[in-house]
Amino acid sequence: MNFLNFNLKKLLIIGFIVALPLMSINMQQNPLASGWYDRPFSFLAAMTQNGFFSFSDGVRSTTGMYLDLINIKKDSQKVEDENRELRTRLEAMSEISKENDRLNELLGFKAKTKMALIAARVMSKDLVSDHNTLRINKGTHDGLKAGQAVITTGGVVGYIYRPQAFTSQILLITDRYSVVDGIVARSRARGIVEGKSASNCSLRYVERSEDVKPGDLVVTSGLDNIFPKGFPVATVESVENKSYLVSLKVELKPIVDPDKVEEVFIITNASNEDLSDRLTAQATTPTANPETTVAPSTATSSPVKAEKKE
Amino acid sequence: MNWFRRNFLNVFLVLLTAFILSGFQTTFWFQMFGSLPSPLLWLDMVLYLILYRKPVEGILTVYAVGLVLNPFTAMPVGIIWMNLLIVFAAMSFIKKRVFWPSSRYFFVASFGIALTWHFSYFIVSRIFESNPTTVSFFHRMAEIVFTGLISIPIYTLMSWIDHLTHKETLPESGGIEA
Numbered sequence: 290m291n292f293l294n295f296n297l298k299k300l301l302i303i304g305f306i307v308a309l310p311l312m313s314i315n316m317q318q319n320p321l322a323s324g325w326y327d328r329p330f331s332f333l334a335a336m337t338q339n340g341f342f343s344f345s346d347g348v349r350s351t352t353g354m355y356l357d358l359i360n361i362k363k364d365s366q367k368v369e370d371e372n373r374e375l376r377t378r379l380e381a382m383s384e385i386s387k388e389n390d391r392l393n394e395l396l397g398f399k400a401k402t403k404m405a406l407i408a409a410r411v412m413s414k415d416l417v418s419d420h421n422t423l424r425i426n427k428g429t430h431d432g433l434k435a436g437q438a439v440i441t442t443g444g445v446v447g448y449i450y451r452p453q454a455f456t457s458q459i460l461l462i463t464d465r466y467s468v469v470d471g472i473v474a475r476s477r478a479r480g481i482v483e484g485k486s487a488s489n490c491s492l493r494y495v496e497r498s499e500d501v502k503p504g505d506l507v508v509t510s511g512l513d514n515i516f517p518k519g520f521p522v523a524t525v526e527s528v529e530n531k532s533y534l535v536s537l538k539v540e541l542k543p544i545v546d547p548d549k550v551e552e553v554f555i556i557t558n559a560s561n562e563d564l565s566d567r568l569t570a571q572a573t574t575p576t577a578n579p580e581t582t583v584a585p586s587t588a589t590s591s592p593v594k595a596e597k598k599e
Numbered sequence: 600m601n602w603f604r605r606n607f608l609n610v611f612l613v614l615l616t617a618f619i620l621s622g623f624q625t626t627f628w629f630q631m632f633g634s635l636p637s638p639l640l641w642l643d644m645v646l647y648l649i650l651y652r653k654p655v656e657g658i659l660t661v662y663a664v665g666l667v668l669n670p671f672t673a674m675p676v677g678i679i680w681m682n683l684l685i686v687f688a689a690m691s692f693i694k695k696r697v698f699w700p701s702s703r704y705f706f707v708a709s710f711g712i713a714l715t716w717h718f719s720y721f722i723v724s725r726i727f728e729s730n731p732t733t734v735s736f737f738h739r740m741a742e743i744v745f746t747g748l749i750s751i752p753i754y755t756l757m758s759w760i761d762h763l764t765h766k767e768t769l770p771e772s773g774g775i776e777a
Binding site: 302306309311313314315324326330331333335340341344345349412416419420460465466483487548 | 658673728
């Protein structure tokens, strides 16, 4: 068998095909930056998602109207018709009232805080379930930049990632690529909040001698210059202190459930805000619904000034 | 319509379809069904390209689809390409041994490609990422089932695009050889 008798063209094609992804992985230095080749695709993706977002709104309202019509037609008696209509209206009013409360809360938060905020609506989620990102309907045209903090009145949501002209992606704190500098509100133990799965995070690099207990509130440290100091991130779910580990194994449950976020705030300037003195270690009840979470700026509990435990 | 125009139009329509399917999956599905696992519509399209294109043409088109998918996810383009390459190799290997051009084969193969995708990403993530992905068994299973169930409409759509652009598809297994 002659080993030198090979098809050079075929070999080059196979080499190119295999080398392309490896080179791409190797060349990627900054995950927040997007390459030149990515820009037209990103622009078209944003346009497509904008279109589907508007389409979804239309379909929702049309479906709602259609269902109402079917209900009305099915009811033969006049009284039942009126009753059903009133009930439907009541439900709609209730929904509007809830939305109104939520928006009022957002407005109140915006009015009370010293931070410069931009409100945005959530449009879409990530293409694959292995990553946790959301796309919002505000972009560089509205003054957004990569790395800006995204919050709700309840707590931290994530930060801006690959902003486009009219839309932006948010890297949620539950995404595996996301890292946020955090601190345990009660004991001041410091660590890095790292995403893990769709509904969990972990607090890494916490020294084994630190005092961390389930139920503790983890807040932002402010050291990353992205989030204001003392904003709620997550609550401690479990703590493991293994002898063979260098640091504590701390599992966290995010304060804000990403699946239920509809409106968010982007912090464009947080230099005047320090929320650390408004939080208490007792304000740690995990809540799945951001709408019911007390905003830190309106919390009435006493300040936390616990010293870092040696 | 000459060969170049026909193929250019075909690739253009395929990429446009990738945008539409990805937009539908990430926005429309999310707005309607919230956190319910979504079918990987684009993966069914990738399967069609693996089954009904010559190997080199197929992998290059699949890489182009990878570029389209990139803005819709936080997954880096290199990782997307690596996974697509593994999926392409695995499905081509199966195709070389068992293949008959029909929607029923496509339906069965769509479950296979979804399973391969999740398995492949799980391995690639362990190798290339410092914070690898979790198992999330039930979520992944739901995605695999949904991807299989939605495959026939995608097959019909892709066949229609090929018919519209007079694209010559492979009548039988092309194998690995070009």
